Amino acid sequence: MSHANLLTSSSPHVHDGASVDRVMQSVIWALMPASALSVMVFGLPALLVILITVASCMVTEQLFMLIRKRKTTLGDNSAALTGLLLALTLPPHSPWWVCVVGGVFAIGVGKQIYGGLGYNMFNPALISRVFLLISFPAELTTWPVPMPLFSDGAFSMSQAFAIIFSGEYPVNQALDAITMATPLGQYKMEVSMGKTVTDALGGDYGFSYINSMGGNLVGSIGETSAILLAAGGLWMIRKGIITWHIPGSMLLGTLVPALIFWAFDSSVYPDPLFHLVTGGLIIGAFFMATDMVTSPVTIKGQLIFGASCGLLTYIIRTWGGYPEGVSFAIVIMNTAVPLIDQYTRPTIYGQRPERT
Amino acid sequence: MGIVASVLKKFHGGVHPEEFKDLSEKCAIEPMPMPERLYVPLHQHIGSPCEPSINVGDMVFKGQTIGRPQGFVSAPVHAPTSGKVVEIRQHPVAHPSGLTMMVAVIEPDGKDTWHKDISGLEDPFKHEPAEIRERVRCGGIVGMGGATFPSFIKMSPPKDKVVELLIINGVECEPYLTCDARVMEEQTTEVIDGIKIMLHGLQTENCVIGIENNKPRAIEIMKAAVKDIPEIDIIALPVRYPQGGEKQLIEVVTGRQVPSGGLPIDVGVIVHNVATAVAIRDAVRFGHPLLARPVTVTGLGISRPANVQALFGTPVQEMIKHCGGLKNGTRKVLMGGPMMGVAIGTLDVPVVKGTSGILCMTSNETTDKPEQACIRCGRCLQACPVSLMPTEMAWLSRHEELDKLQEYNLFDCIECGSCSYVCPSNIPLVHYFRFGKMAIQTADKEKKRGEIAKQRAKAKDAREEKVKAEREARKAAMKAKMAAKRKAAAAAKGEKPATEKESAPAAGGNDKAAKAARAAKAAKAARAAKAAKAAKAGGGTKDAAGDGDDKAAKAARAAKAAKAAKAAKAARAAKAAKAARADGGTKDAAGDGDDKAAKAARAAKAAKAAKAARAAKAAKAAKAAKEAKADGDSQ
Numbered sequence: 001m002s003h004a005n006l007l008t009s010s011s012p013h014v015h016d017g018a019s020v021d022r023v024m025q026s027v028i029w030a031l032m033p034a035s036a037l038s039v040m041v042f043g044l045p046a047l048l049v050i051l052i053t054v055a056s057c058m059v060t061e062q063l064f065m066l067i068r069k070r071k072t073t074l075g076d077n078s079a080a081l082t083g084l085l086l087a088l089t090l091p092p093h094s095p096w097w098v099c100v101v102g103g104v105f106a107i108g109v110g111k112q113i114y115g116g117l118g119y120n121m122f123n124p125a126l127i128s129r130v131f132l133l134i135s136f137p138a139e140l141t142t143w144p145v146p147m148p149l150f151s152d153g154a155f156s157m158s159q160a161f162a163i164i165f166s167g168e169y170p171v172n173q174a175l176d177a178i179t180m181a182t183p184l185g186q187y188k189m190e191v192s193m194g195k196t197v198t199d200a201l202g203g204d205y206g207f208s209y210i211n212s213m214g215g216n217l218v219g220s221i222g223e224t225s226a227i228l229l230a231a232g233g234l235w236m237i238r239k240g241i242i243t244w245h246i247p248g249s250m251l252l253g254t255l256v257p258a259l260i261f262w263a264f265d266s267s268v269y270p271d272p273l274f275h276l277v278t279g280g281l282i283i284g285a286f287f288m289a290t291d292m293v294t295s296p297v298t299i300k301g302q303l304i305f306g307a308s309c310g311l312l313t314y315i316i317r318t319w320g321g322y323p324e325g326v327s328f329a330i331v332i333m334n335t336a337v338p339l340i341d342q343y344t345r346p347t348i349y350g351q352r353p354e355r356t
Numbered sequence: 357m358g359i360v361a362s363v364l365k366k367f368h369g370g371v372h373p374e375e376f377k378d379l380s381e382k383c384a385i386e387p388m389p390m391p392e393r394l395y396v397p398l399h400q401h402i403g404s405p406c407e408p409s410i411n412v413g414d415m416v417f418k419g420q421t422i423g424r425p426q427g428f429v430s431a432p433v434h435a436p437t438s439g440k441v442v443e444i445r446q447h448p449v450a451h452p453s454g455l456t457m458m459v460a461v462i463e464p465d466g467k468d469t470w471h472k473d474i475s476g477l478e479d480p481f482k483h484e485p486a487e488i489r490e491r492v493r494c495g496g497i498v499g500m501g502g503a504t505f506p507s508f509i510k511m512s513p514p515k516d517k518v519v520e521l522l523i524i525n526g527v528e529c530e531p532y533l534t535c536d537a538r539v540m541e542e543q544t545t546e547v548i549d550g551i552k553i554m555l556h557g558l559q560t561e562n563c564v565i566g567i568e569n570n571k572p573r574a575i576e577i578m579k580a581a582v583k584d585i586p587e588i589d590i591i592a593l594p595v596r597y598p599q600g601g602e603k604q605l606i607e608v609v610t611g612r613q614v615p616s617g618g619l620p621i622d623v624g625v626i627v628h629n630v631a632t633a634v635a636i637r638d639a640v641r642f643g644h645p646l647l648a649r650p651v652t653v654t655g656l657g658i659s660r661p662a663n664v665q666a667l668f669g670t671p672v673q674e675m676i677k678h679c680g681g682l683k684n685g686t687r688k689v690l691m692g693g694p695m696m697g698v699a700i701g702t703l704d705v706p707v708v709k710g711t712s713g714i715l716c717m718t719s720n721e722t723t724d725k726p727e728q729a730c731i732r733c734g735r736c737l738q739a740c741p742v743s744l745m746p747t748e749m750a751w752l753s754r755h756e757e758l759d760k761l762q763e764y765n766l767f768d769c770i771e772c773g774s775c776s777y778v779c780p781s782n783i784p785l786v787h788y789f790r791f792g793k794m795a796i797q798t799a800d801k802e803k804k805r806g807e808i809a810k811q812r813a814k815a816k817d818a819r820e821e822k823v824k825a826e827r828e829a830r831k832a833a834m835k836a837k838m839a840a841k842r843k844a845a846a847a848a849k850g851e852k853p854a855t856e857k858e859s860a861p862a863a864g865g866n867d868k869a870a871k872a873a874r875a876a877k878a879a880k881a882a883r884a885a886k887a888a889k890a891a892k893a894g895g896g897t898k899d900a901a902g903d904g905d906d907k908a909a910k911a912a913r914a915a916k917a918a919k920a921a922k923a924a925k926a927a928r929a930a931k932a933a934k935a936a937r938a939d940g941g942t943k944d945a946a947g948d949g950d951d952k953a954a955k956a957a958r959a960a961k962a963a964k965a966a967k968a969a970r971a972a973k974a975a976k977a978a979k980a981a982k983e984a985k986a987d988g989d990s991q
Binding site for chain 2: 013019117295302349351
C-alpha cells in the first residue's frame with residue numbers, strides 16, 4: 001500500500017491561476033492601444049525608441065541574472081514592462097544612447113541592485129527617467145511635433161534610424177524647425193513671464209483640448225492620448241489587476257487643488273481639465289503610481305499615497321522648476337511607502353472598537 | 357430575533373474557488389462494508405489525547421469506551437463495532453507534518469453487538485440541561501465541521517454569559533464537499549430534532565441554519581421542514597469561502613465580531629455543524645456515541661465519487677477501494693477540502709471524527725508551481741477574512757521576527773488559505789504562518805525553560821556571593837583576633853597593675869586583657885562549634901552517598917562523636933564568652949574607674965570579636981560542608 005508518488009504539500013491545494021507574468025502581461029496589453037497610437041502620431045522614430053528601450057531593459061535583466069547565477073526572469077515580463085513604461089516617458093526622438101542608458105539604469109540601479117523584482121524601492125522606469133532628465137536635460141526636453149505615419153513627410157524607416165542613431169534629420173525638416181514646447185512647458189514659461197493662461201496657450205501655440213485627448217499633442221511618447229491611456233487603466237481595474245484607489249486619489253489629488261486655484265485666479269492657474277489631459281498625469285496615475293512593488297498594500301495607504309502623488313504633481317507643475325512633476329511626485333512618494341503601510345494597518349477581525 | 361441582522365452582513369475578503377460540488381452532490385449517503393480492521397486513533401479532537409482503557413486481546417462491544425478523556429478539553433473515543441483489540445500502537449494519521457499517533461487496532465467480529473450499557477433518554481426535554489450536556493460529553497461528540505472541538509464545552513456556557521442565538525452551520529464552503537448538504541437533505545428530521553435538543557440544553561429559543569446558495573435542494577427541504585417551527589429559521593447565504601468559518605458566519609448572520617482571542621459565546625452565539633446536530637441527537641435520545649460520520653469521497657482522481665457513512669478507523673485505502681479506486685494521474689489525496697485539507701502521504705491513514713472528505717486530486721485540479729518573489733500586489737490583503745497583512749507576515753515568518761509577527765496578529769490567522777489561493781507568486785503563505793506559530797510556541801516554551809535556568813543561575817550566584825562574603829568575614833575575624841591579641845598583650849604588659857588594683861572589688865576576669873583573651877577564646881570556640889557542625893553535615897552527605905559503605909558509616913560516626921565533643925566544648929566557651937561580655941556590660945553601667953576611651957575600645961573589641969566569631973563560624977561551616985560533599989561525591 002505504498003503511494004510514494006502522492007504529493008504532500010501544504011494547504012491550500014487549489015489556486016486561482018493568477019501569476020506574476022500574467023499580471024505584467026496584462027499591464028503591457030493595457031498600454032498597447034496608447035502605445036500604438038503614439039507610434040501612429042510620432043511615426044517610426046517613436047517605435048525605435050520603444051524597441052531599443054525594451055531591449056535594453058531585457059538585456060540588462062538577463063545580464064544580471066547571469067552574473068547572479070540565477071535562472072532567467074525574462075519570463076515574468078516585468079523587465080519588458082519596465083522598458084515599455086520608460087520608453088513612454090521619453091521624447092519621441094530620443095537618441096539611442098539615451099534609451100540604452102535609461103534601460104540599463106532602470107533595471108540595474110532601479111531594480112536589480114535591490115535584489116530584483118519585489119525588492120526595489122523606486123518605480124524602476126520613473127527613477128530612470130528622473131536620472132535621465134537630470135543628467136541629459138537637453139535630450140529629454142526636445143519635443144518634436146507630431147508627424148503621423150502615412151502622412152506627407154512621414155519618416156521612412158531609414159530616416160527614423162538616422163534620427164535615432166545619428167541625430168540626422170531629413171534636409172527639409174531641421175530639428176529646431178519641428179520642435180515645440182509641451183503645453184505644460186509653454187504654460188510655465190509664458191505665465192512666468194507675465195502672460196495670462198489664455199494668452200500663453202492660445203494664439204500661435206494653439207492648444208486644444210480635443211487634440212490633447214485624442215493624442216495629437218506635443219510631449220513624450222506616453223503623454224499622447226489621455227483617452228486611450230485611461231481606457232487601458234479602466235480595463236485593468238475591471239480585470240482586477242489594479243484597484244481604483246491609487247489612480248482615483250491621485251487624479252483628485254491634482255484636480256482638487258487645480259480647481260481651487262483656478263477658481264481663485266484663472267488668469268494664472270489653468271483649469272483642472274488642462275492638468276488632466278496634458279503631461280503624464282493619466283499614465284502616471286494608472287500605470288506608474290500603481291506599480292505594485294512600490295506602492296502601499298493597504299487600501300487606506302493607497303489613498304494616502306495616491307492623493308500625495310497628485311498633490312505633489314500639482315505643486316511641482318505650478319511652482320516647481322520643472323514643467324512636469326508626475327515622475328518626481330511618484331518617486332518621492334515611493335520612499336514613503338513602507339512608512340505608509342506601517343501606519344495604515346487594517347483593523348483585524350475582532351479588534352473593531354465596540355460601538356457604544 | 358433581534359440578534360439576527362435584518363440585512364446579511366459581509367465578512368471582509370474571501371474567495372470563490374471552483375466548486376466541483378456536482379461530482380458528488382447527488383450521491384446519497386451510502387453505508388460501507390465492514391473493513392477487516394479498524395485503526396481507531398485515541399486522539400480525534402482538539403485537546404489532550406485519551407488514555408487507552410482497554411488492553412490488547414480484549415473483546416470490545418460497539419459503543420464501548422476505549423479511550424478515556426484526559427483533562428477538560430478532551431472527548432472519549434469508543435469502539436465503532438464489536439470485535440477484538442489486536443494491537444495498540446503508533447500509526448500514521450492525517451497531520452500536516454506526517455505524524456503518527458496511538459491507535460487501537462480492532463478486528464471486527466462481524467456481529468456489531470452494542471455494549472450493554474447503551475441507553476438513551478426517551479424524552480430529552482423532560483431532563484435537565486446538565487443531563488443533556490453529560491450525554492454529549494460521554495458520547496465523545498466533537499465539532500464535525502473539521503475543527504473537532506469537544507461539543508459539550510460549547511454546550512456549557514459560563515454562568516455570566518447569555519446564549520442569544522444558536523447558529524447551525526450548513527454552509528459547507530469548502531469546494532468539493534457535499535456530505536453536510538446530504539445530511540440536510542436526507543436526515544432533515546434528525547437535524548431538526550438535534551437542534552431542538554440543543555436549544556433545550558442551551559436554554560435558548562433562537563436558532564438559524566446558514567446554508568449557501570449553491571445547495572438549493574438542501575435550502576428548500578430544510579425550509580419546508582421548519583415551516584411550523586418558529587424557533588428555527590433558514591438563512592440562504594451568497595457563496596463565499598470561508599463563510600463556514602465560525603467567526604465569519606457569526607459576522608454574516610449577526611453583524612457582530614467575536615473579539616480577537618475570544619469565543620463566540622462572548623457575543624452571545626453558539627455555532628454547531630449540521631452533522632454535529634445529528635450526532636448530539638443520537639447521543640441523547642439513544643445513548644449512541646459518535647462512531648461514524650458521512651464522508652465525501654470525491655475529486656477527479658476517484659473512479660466513483662460518493663458520500664459514504666464511514667466508521668472511525670476505516671483506512672482511506674478501503675474508502676477509495678469502495679469507490680472504485682484511484683484513476684491514473686492522481687497526484688494528491690487530501691483529508692478534508694482543497695482549501696484546508698491535509699495532503700496524506702499514505703493511504704493507511706484512518707477516517708476520524710474531523711474527516712469531512714477524502715479528495716483525490718489530479719494534476720489538472722491542483723497546482724504545484726514554484727514560489728516567486730512577492731510583488732506586493734496586495735491581493736492577499738483583499739482576500740484575508742481577518743484583514744491581516746499576509747505580505748508583511750510572510751516576510752517576518754521567513755526572517756523569524758517572532759515578536760513582530762505577534763504584533764501583526766499572527767495568531768488571529770484561521771489558516772483558511774485564501775491568501776495563498778490568490779497569490780500570483782505562488783507563495784505558500786499559510787505554510788509560513790503555521791511555521792511562524794510553531795516557532796513562537798517553541799520559543800515560548802524555551803523562554804519558560806530559560807527563565808527557570810536563569811533563576812537557578814541567580815541562586816548559584818547568590819550562593820557564591822555568600823561564600824565570598826564569608827571568606828571576607830573570616831579574614832576580618834582573623835584580623836580582629838590578631839588585633840585583640842596584640843591589644844591584650846599590650847594591656848598585659850603596660851596596664852596590668854593598675855587594672856588589678858581597680859578591679860579588685862569586682863568579680864575576677866573583668867580586666868581588659870583577660871576579657872580580650874576570653875573574647876578570642878570565644879571566637880575560637882565558636883569556630884570549633886561550626887567545624888563540628890560542618891563535620892556533621894559532611895557525615896550526613898557521606899551517609900547518603902556511601903549508602904551502607906562501612907567506611908563512610910565509620911567516618912560519620914567519628915564525625916558525630918567529634919561534633920558532640922566539640923559542641924560541648926563550644927557551649928562551654930560560648931557561655932564563658934557571654935559571661936565575659938555580660939561582665940563588661942555590668943562594669944560599664946556601674947561606671948567604675950575605667951576611663952571612657954578604654955571603655956569604648958573594650959566594647960568595640962568585644963563586639964567585633966563576637967561578630968567575627970559568628971562570621972567565621974558560618975564561613976567555616978560552608979567550607980567544611982563543601983569539602984565533605986566533595987568527599988562524599990568522590991566516594
